[in-house]
Amino acid sequence: QSVLTQPPSASGTPGQGVTISCSGSSSNIGSNSVHWYQHLPGTAPKLLIYRDDRRPSGVPDRFSGSKSGTSASLAISGLRSEDEADYYCAAWDDSLSTWLFGGGTKLTVL
């Protein structure tokens, strides 16, 4: 069981929006930046959001991140079939002195 908690699955239809949550604690999300990764099986994971809400160049503005207290969220608007992937949140944990990943959320575009 991961210290960062994500829903195991999420779904939406093309054009819809979906939000994926990531719940942590004061020693990780509450005091450090959250980053989000997109992973299609068999490929290299891709950085989607860094430092809570910043998008790397090349990432569409359909993807956005937010954080409040000890929770963070990844929002995807205008769903497309190519968004079907696993999504992971990550943060440094000050108490454990380790990088933590959420358990991952499998997004299905119906």
Add this chain to the structure above:
Amino acid sequence: EVQLVESGGDLVQPGGSLRLSCAASGFIFSNYWMYWVRQPPGKGLVWVSRIKNDGSGTTYADSAKGRFTISRDNAKNTLYLQMSSLRAEDTAVYYCVRGREGAFDIWGQGTMVTVSS
């Protein structure tokens, strides 16, 4: 093109050793902290180890402490992970990752390590 290419993954018996390599290109390797992250079959991503840009400091996940050693050769633009006393639970795809702005911004394609008799 910024690229990380892992190699060295193999089938190894429990208790055995293996060294993974990661060749970096397209960026100034010596400027960046580097990481290893793994993904066991059917499971999520797990951070393994980190090394500072000049090799002066290393950090390990509890699962890797005492058994794995991360190192780098900045002259060869190469990152390494020496793994010993391997266990079945070390079976995973191992990714070489660049750190930037506190995040893991560039990932390799991964190399598969299987620990089995």
